Amino acid sequence: MTVFPIDSALPELKHHLHQHRSAVLVAQPGAGKTTRVPLALLEEPWLAGRRIVMLEPRRLAARSAAAYMAASIGEEVGRTIGYRIRMDTRVSSSTRIEVITEGVLTRMLQADPALEGIGLVIFDEFHERSLHADLGLALCLQSRALFREDLRIAVMSATLDASPVAELLGDARVIHSEGRMYPVQTRYMDRRPESRMEETTARAVMRALTEESGDILVFLPGTGEIRRTASLLSEQLAADGSIRILPLHGNLPQDAQDRAIAPAAPGTRKVVLATSIAETSLTIEGTRIVIDSGWMRVPKFSPQTGMSRLETVRVSVASADQRRGRAGRLGPGVCYRLWTEQEQSGFDAHGIPELAQADLASLALELAAWGTDDPEELQWLDVPPAPAYRQARELLTWIGALAANGSITAYGRRLSDIGLHPRLAHMVLRSIPLGLGETACLLGALLNERDIYRRGSSNPVSADLRLRLEALGNRAVSGQGQLGQMDEAAVKRVRTEADNWRRALRINGDGAIAGDACGQLLALAYPDRIAQGRGDGKFLLSNGRGAAFADQQYMAGSPYLVAAELDDYGTDSRIMLAAPITLRELETICAERISEEAIVEWESTVQAVRARRRKRLGAIVLQDNPLPQPASEATVRALLHGIATEGIGILPWTNTARRMQERVLFLRRLDPEWPDMTDQALTGTLDYWLAPHVHGMRSRSDLQKLNLASILEGTLTWEQRRRLDDWAxxxxxxxxxxxxxxxxxxxxxxxxxxxxxxxxxxxxxxxxxxxxxxxxxxxxxxxxxxxxxxxxxxxxxxxxxxxxxxxxxxxYPKHYWPDDPMSAIPTNRVKPRA
Structure with a gap:
């Protein structure tokens, strides 16, 4: 029987969980924690025949771990060991260990907060700090506090900062499994790469193939880099049939993922080009060389814009160590790091938790369904950031998932039960009464994918989602579509997921897809991204942001469209995917969000009050017509605002009016009971002293009719008016x-x-x-x-x-200059009259 490094730590783990409710296990990559720990704890007396649930961050890792454990006890998956992932479940009544992805745990907790029948929840690879893992742990801790004092919780990782987790769990001991199974030699670059990432990576692969034996695992940030690197390597290795280049990422079909994980055929070597999906909980047979680009792609949400975007960022030191550990799982290995050792000093020690930079709409809905509107009622390693959480709740209120008092509505519970992002769940449910349920399911599944067309040098130029819907609706279409090369695996996933939703929601359809309704459906999901054209391919979104097409698009001249995907960069976000919508459709779909208002405001350009009747959808003005008879009070307010904006100098300040103002200010210095008539004070009190005199006026020219001196005098008391001429x-x-x-x-x-x-x-x-x-x-x-x-x-x-x-x-010799001015005759002439 194979001995793993983790085996030496298992007795301590068993002993601690026998007496306590929590444990933190830190074991190096390749130690065997994912597949050995659940089996080792299966017959512990405190488990009392209940199930073990183990969370894996990725579907591929969950399926692989379940398969490995089942094979180790001579069974098929689905008996003692099973798994539950999105769109794929292999469990039975005899299943004792369930390997699940993290969203599944949330569904379990919402359905049964006490987790009856489950004795242990294991959070594997917790260092990745996914949003669902943080949420699942917070809910499990509250479940244990309220319903299940005997529930055990174990957290496992290779690179986890264990102390904060142990403190959060309360009585948890940190158990270490020392040592890696095999040593890994680390090789840095001598200087910073100057060429493109794909070119640098391809050169490193060719070097490793020459210098070392064994298979190669290459880490790249995304599918685009994988595709371009594979293309370069295929050109350079065209004459060598013994090298297989295999991609590995979450959007591949299962058989393609299995090929990347399986051992290479005798006499051949494989180069696996992978995203961070291969970073943890996977054993890729034959791998003894790792080439790490040092980059990864993460989603970041902006509360200011309400949009998420994928950003390519440097890996943390912890992630780099995880990747290096892949080379030492089966024997001594080598890790090529495509950065200098000096550069690594600037890497963060650990990655940023997804909770700190993700769209929190789903989390806010789950917490509302759980019965709390304040995240701080739960225990977290990091509390969800307030701005993003507040915006998430605003969105949920907008779509009717939350009531005005913040509690979840019956409609919100329906959205939560569907398991989709609240935007998409809302779109699907609202589409059913419109007879568009089948189309909405397909569109929702499509939006869950990156794209069904391969992006690259032959990128589809059209951002029109209708064309993709039409291609998906035609079940006979595969391979080459009208926008380019279709990703058949993505097409299959989208169709399967759409069919699952349609069955779950009991939507009966005839298979006809209403592509022309795409804009209306998007308006339900993304009311904040409804856009109004403003010329030159630029648009104003209903949330007030700008958007534009980066290249020539026939939709650039659309009066209205809905953007489903934006890159959120710069002043005008680039529109990646969208569909047009008509004004009439907007007024129907968004009727409850359209406000009609009378706008009476001062326009500086014409120096007058203008009155309009406007219909608005957020920042977008749908209609703007003259309002012939505005309310008198509104006109006065607008006129006074115009005076304050332009400055009080636009009033008819005659010499008499200014002298009145100055005389009162002189007397105010002697007696503060006199009114303050400085320009600043008069501007701030227009409502008091001027408003009664401007009814019926709308422009600067109208204001010139005012007798300002008389109006100012009218602000004085009777006694002050009597004394004014005497004292001033x-x-x-x-x-x-x-x-x-x-x-x-x-x-x-x-x-x-x-x-x-x-x-x-x-x-x-x-x-x-x-x-x-x-x-x-x-x-x-x-x-x-x-x-x-x-x-x-x-x-x-x-x-x-x-x-x-x-x-x-x-x-002035001709003028009168007496010697005695005290007795001289005064004169306003050259000389006094005789």
Missing amino acids: PTHIAVPSGSRIPVDYGDPTAPSLSVRLQELFGMTETPFIAGGRVAVTMHLLSPASRPVQVTRDLANFWRETYFDVKKDLKRR
Whole structure:
């Protein structure tokens, strides 16, 4: 019997789980934890004949682990050991160990929160921190706290930071399985690669084929890189029939995945080009060489835009170690890392949990179905981020899954039971009364796939989802479609999944697919991505964001469309997949979301209030027509807003109005009971002092009819109006008989500008404000130029006049310059009258 490194840790694990409810097992890649631990615990007395459920992050790993364990006890899958994954279940009444993918556990918990009949839940490869794993663990911990004190929970990983997990589990011990089965030599690059990833990877494969023996496992971020690397290698190895190049990713059919995992035929070698699907819980027979590009593709959700996008990011140190460990599972191995050792110092130690950067709509719906609207009621390693969770609940409320008080509705429970993303589940359920259920199932399954057409140099140029629906609806079509080479495995998966949903929802159809209804169905799933054309292939989304086609598309001129896939980069997100929709269809499908409003607002371009009746769908204006008779109060509010926006200077400020304002401000300095008539204060109180006088007005030209001085005076009390002329007179009479206006522009120093000759005989400076403030006298020459400023006129006559007189007499010899100004005759002429 084969001995695995994990075997030495099994006695400690058994002993601890016998006395405690939780354990954390850390074992290096290749130690055998995935296939040895469940079998070792199957006959433990505390299990009492109940089942073991083990979660695997990926379907391929779940199926492979179940097959390996079943074979190790001489059985077929489905007897003692079985599995449950999406669209594939192999269990029976005798099954004791179920290997499941993580979403299946959530369904189990929702159906039976106590998990009756299950004694142990194992979270394998927990370091990957998938959203479903975090949610499943949180729900299991609450289930144990509320219903099942005896439920055991074990968390396993090769590269897990174990302490936080052990603390979360409460009484968990961290058990280590030391050592890897075989050593792995690590080789870094001497310098940073300068060529494309695919070219660098192909060169590394050719080098490894020359330097080492055995099969090669290559890690690349996605299917596009796999396809391009395979193409380069096929050209270079065309003459060597002993090398097989095999892809391995989650979208391959099962037989293609099995070929990549199976041993190479005698006399041949295989090069497996894989995504991170091969990082954990898989033994790829014959592998002793790993080539790691150092990149992976992860989904990231933006709460600001409400959209997710796939980003290519550097792997963490933990993931790189997982990948390297694949080379040492069956013997001494070699790992080629396509980065420098110095570069690795900048890698993160661990990856970012999916929970921290994913769309949380499904999680929020599951928690609502569980009975909580606050994630902090549960125990998490990382609490779901508030902005993304809040936006998820807003979406669920929008589609009717949550009530106004935040509780799940009956409709929300139906959405949860379907197991699809809430958007797609809502689309399918709403389509049934419209007679479009069969089409919606096919469209939903299609949207769950990347695309049914292979992308590459012969990329399909059309983003039109209708063409894909039509190709799927024609069951005879396969291989070459009208948009290019079809991915037959993807086509099969989409059709199978659509058939499963159709049967589960009891949708009877005749097989006819309504491709023209594609836009309407998308509007149900993505109401925030309904788009209105604004010219040049650019669109405005109902969520307020911009979108555009990156290349020439016949849909670029559509008045309206719905974007199913956007890349969420830049100001205008690139539209990847979409379908057109008519205005009439929008008004039918989105009737409850369309608002009709009267818009009465100030338009600066015309300096007037304009009234419109608008129908809106979010940020999109569907109709905009003149409103001939807007409400009077709305017009006044808009007009006042326009005055505040343009500045109070657009009002008819006559000299009389400004002097009124300045006189009141002067008096306010002496007594704060007087109103504040600064421009800023008047702007902030337009509702109070101006609103009653602008009814019936709509434009700047209308405002010019206002008597602003009278309106300002109307804000004064009766007593203030009585005192205004006494304390702040508009004019002061001087000895010449002239009435000279008082300048209150500087409220700290009201002034009188008057020619010197008109003041002969005035012995004292005039006072205002009940004798409290002396007027500042600006004494002028006959040409009205200033010659002296004083607040003490008597002193001026005594001390300064004679020096001023000499200068003025020289410049104005014809004018009257008496030697005794105190007794001289005042005049506003050159000389006084005889």
